[in-house]
Amino acid sequence: MADNTTSMYRGSTSDRPHIQRRNGLSYRIMALTACCVAISTFAIGTISFLKIRTESDRLAQVNLQTEAQILSQRFYLDYYIIANDLVTISQTPPIQGLIRSIQNGDIDPTDGSTTDQWRSRLATIFRAVLRGRSDYFQFRYISAADDGRELVRVEIGADGYETTPKEELQRKSDEPYYQQAMLAPKGQVTFSKVTYNRERGSEDGNQTPTLRGMYPIDASDGSRFGFLIINVNYEKMLQNAFQEIAPKRHIFVINDLGDFMEHGIGSHQKTYRLELHDKLTRPIPPILNNVMVSGKDGFFANSETVGYYVRQDSVFDQASANLGVFVAVPREEYFATANQNLVQFILLGLLLIGLSTVIATVFARRMMLPLSALTNRVRFSGPDDRLDDLPTLRSDEIGELAEAIQSRNLKLIEGRQRSAAIVNNVVDGLILINDAGKIIEFNPSCERIFGYNAEEIIGSNVSKLMKPEIARSHDNYLQRFREGNGGKVIDKLRELEAVDRWGRVFPIELAINVVQVDGKTKYSGIIRDISERKEVERLRGEFVSTVSHELRTPLTSIRGSLSLIDTMAPKDLAPKVRQLITMAQKNTERLIVLVNDILDFEKLQTEKTHYGFKNLNFNKEVQNAIELNQGYASDAEIELKSELVSKDLIVELDADKLQQILSNLISNAVKFTKVQGKVIVRTSHSGQRVRLEVEDEGNGIPESFKAYIFEPFSQAESGVARRQSGTGLGLNITKRIVEGMHGEIGFNTVIGTGTVFWVEFPLKNMIISQTSDNGTLSTARAKVRALHLEDDTDFHIVLGTGMDGDLELVHARTILEARQLLERYTFDLIIIDRMLKDGEGLDLIKYVPNPDKTKIVVVTARDENIHHIYVDDILVKSRNRPGDFVNRFAVIVDEIKERKRCA
Known part of the structure; x- marks a missing residue:
């Protein structure tokens, strides 16, 4: 079958140009396109439809607009009728007759008519107007006198048109429309808002929506006498118009x-x-x-x-x-007309599409036969099949496609083979899991490390390889990562313990990465069994500790013995013997320094170093260190100079540890400075920090060595450095001690000129501003006492300064320091930073004696939700300015004070 397919694709060289012209894929596509030209009819029809729809839309708008304008004129006619009735009635004799009779003692001087006669005549006119308009239900003549007393009132009642007796006429000066009518321009009809009809200061209960047409009436002297008012049932007025228009x-x-x-x-x-x-x-x-x-x-x-x-x-x-x-x-x-046209166009278009489809199908089937054969060959091939029988000799696009597939397949096979060789032979274990924690890849090194075969472990949850306490939280961690709230261990190398198939717990190094495979999230892990390394580290620690301690006692005895020999030796002792004694003393001192460095290094490695903090005069301690190292500098022919600030700089440090730092830096500077050079020791302060600088005149630190300067057992290869031997531990120990006392260390160097090592510590009133001189917390509890777990000293300083006077803020840089403070003191408030050098800050909560009675606030740089039963508040550093933090904590402090006061 394969041979037949291949022969079908191949032809002689002389035939290829002809095949290229007649049977090329592009030629066939052009033929198919020609057959589908009929579809253009549909496009033309669509354009026609859009034009017809636009015109239909325009005509429909014109019809609606015309009808709306005609209707609008009809509804406005009612307002003109009301206005015409008011103006007409205002010109009848009773209007002015009433004014004359009222102004002349109830007798009209022109014809002798009384006020009551004029009222009766006007009431008759009102009734006639009401009979002519079914939507009128009340016609009144209201005067300005006597709080807007009605003069004549005719309304539709239960018995027809009723004239209100004189004694029942109402005062209307409190009604909103009264002021509107009294202020209306002369000769101008006004209309009130549409409200429910009101009688005697309240709605009449019928809820008749009333429009009031009003016309002002002036006396002969031009003063405002009153106004005519027609009450119109607004709803009925509109309904009448609708009934008339239909x-x-x-x-x-x-x-x-x-x-x-x-x-x-x-x-x-x-x-x-x-x-x-x-x-x-x-x-x-x-x-x-x-x-x-x-x-x-x-x-x-x-x-x-x-x-x-x-x-x-x-x-x-x-x-x-x-x-x-x-x-x-x-x-x-x-859109009925347009939609009808649309249906016709759609039917015509479907007919054309159907016809074009039939034609295209015939051509496509013939054109795609060889391409289908190529597809089937590739589809049913194995992963390692080289596909040597593809039609690569064809002169058209199919031949080019076959050649490209064959070339890419060969590269994929080679890539898979290389990848498989790497994965199967790498020393480290490689594991791949899906987002549900199921194992989907397990390389041979993983089989060797854990004892499981790939076939039996694939498909199991990766927690099977974990200790129970870690496995319980693993699925929750994956869930948090999917929600965007996890991932702090991604792309980081960490150490933890794993479990093999026999239940053995052993240490591993694990690096986790997130990978996307087929659009899905997977997690790859690189695992290294570090059991041997851990054992070597343990043995090394025991060996160093044993040797160091075993050396210290005899060395001390040797140093004492040599000192006694030097003291008791006769003055006329032979120079060679004296030289040997001196040499022995110097080498003994060097050995003692070496042993002390090793012991200090081990203590710092295991975090067993203890600090005795107390208030120190920094300048005085620096001066003492210079004096102690002056002899060493003189022996090396180095000038040791000091440049100290004049004011006292009070710090809270361990005096012995500070002297060890100063001695290491000064002796290093002397050791690396050229003969006849000088070493300058200077102090300064900036803001709330004190700074020490030790400047030498050596060759500087090479660029390649800068990254390792504070690493243990490291020394730069320099002729000056090699004049004096050393352990390579001094700067590492110095850095650890500096950081243990809340300080920072660094250096600036210039090749050929020298190096400046600098150390900075916070001033006394900024690290724990509420401690007493002996290093303990104050006993007065007027303030709220808070423990601040934060490795950023600057942030602690800002918060402590802003809350000075309200908050006794105690600083801890590590979880270990915070735990020690919790064992010694009681705190009202715990402020926790999450990301610390020695772990997760939230772990401190389990060491708080009464977490349910202690205010706990998390201050973190990570913008994420924290769900913890004892966390009362969360502040994100990136979303709050320093002043905002102070304001928030001021509120918290007030709440704590109030709670303590009420307790």
Whole structure:
């Protein structure tokens, strides 16, 4: 089958140009494209449809706009009728007759008519007007005198049109519309807001939505006498207009106050109850709300409705008299014509697509046969099959593709073989797990380390290789990492204990990395069994400790014996003998220094070094160190100079450890300085830190050695350095002691000129500002006492300075220091930084005596959620300025003080 397929692809060299022209893949694609040209008809149809839809949309908008304008004019007609009635009535004789009779003792001097006669005549006119308008329900003449007393009032009652007796006429000066009418310009009709009708200062209970048309009446002298007012049932007025128009569309009538009425069609009721803007009984339709918010004429649409809004220009200034009409239609109806055209175009397009598909299929099947054969050959090949029988001799694109596949396959096979050789033969164990913790790869070195075969361990949870206490939290760790809250051990080398198939617990070194395989997160681990190394380290420690301690006693005896011999020897002792004694003393001292360095190094390695802190005058201690090392410098022909600041610098340090630091730095500087050179020891202070600098005139530190300068057993290869031998531990010990006393150490060097080693310590009042002279905490408990676990001294200084006077802030740089302080003292507040050199800061909580009664605040640089039962507050350094921290802790301190006061 393979041979037949291969022969089908191959041809003679002379035939290839012909095949290239007639049977090339690009030629066949062009033929297929030509067959699909018919689809362009669909594109043309689409363009036509869009044009037709645009025109239909324009015509529909014009129709809606025209209808809205016509309706708007009809609704405005009611306002003109009200205004016309008011103006007409204001010109009738009873209006001025009442004014004359009231002003002349109830008798009109012009014709002798009484006030009551004029009232009766005006009431008759009012009744005639009310009969002509079904939406009018009250007509009144109100005077300005007597708190706006009604002069004439006619209304529709239970028995028809009723004139209110004189003794029942009301005062209306407290009504809002009264002031509006009294302030209206002469000869101008005004309209009130639409409210429920009010009688005697409160709503009448009928909840009649009332629009009041008002016309001011002035006396002959031009003073404001009163006004005419017609009460119109606003809802009925709009309903009457709807009944007269009988619209066949969905219509909203809206005034500028937001009062609206809706007229439905179809299955909806014909009209709805009027909705007042301040007393809505149902939600405003979304599209109407858009219209109200806009307030402008124009086209509006949403997912369900399309419409046009028109607001008729009004001669009236009041919002209640400015009506707008919104004509709405369902979106389906609005686009009905366009949608019908769309269906026709779709059917035509589908027909063309079907026809083109049939034609394309015929050509594609013939064109893809050789490509399908190539695909099947590759698909059914094994992972190590070299695919030598692919049609690489074809002259078209298939031949080029086959050649590319064959070349890439060979590279993949070679890459797999190299990778397999590396993975299977690497000394370290390689393991791969998925995001659920299941093992999916397990190399031979892992089999050797753990004792499991790959076949039996793959598919198991990786916690099977862990101690129970670690395994219990492993799945939770993976969950936190998936949520973005974990991962601090990723890309880091760490030591922990593992368990093999026989239950043996042994130490390993583990490096974890995150890898993406097929778009999924996996975790790769590189594992090294360090049992032998740990054993060697243990034996080395025991050997160094044993040898060092066994050497110290005889060396001390030898030094004492040599001193006695030197003292008791006669003055005329032979020079050679005296020289031998001196040589023995010097070498004994060198051995003692060596043993002490080794012991100090071991103590620092195992963190067994203890510090006796007390207040020291830094300048005085530096001066003592210079004096102690002056003899050594003189013997080396080196000038030892000091440049100390004049003021006292008080620090809290271990005096012996400080002298050891100074001695190491000064002796190193002397050792590396050229003969006849000088070493300068200077002190300074900046802000709240004191600084010591020891400057030599040596050759400087080579660039290649700078990274190792503080490593144990390291020495630079230098002729000057080799004049004096050493252990290579001095600077390592110095650095550890400096950091153990909350300080920092570093250096600046210039090749050929020299090196300056510097050490900085915080001043006394900044490290633990509340300690007494003997290094213990103050006993007065007026302040709130807090333990601050933080390895950033500068941050502690800022917080301590800001809270001075309120907070007794005790600083611990490591978890070990914090635990020691918790054993000695009681604290009201614990402030914890998470990422410390000796572990996770949250681990300190289990050592707090009463965590439920102690305020615990986590201050961290990592922006992540912390779920811990005893953590009361979390502050992220990157999201808070220093001043914000001080303010937050001020609130916390006040809470603690209040709690203690109430206890």
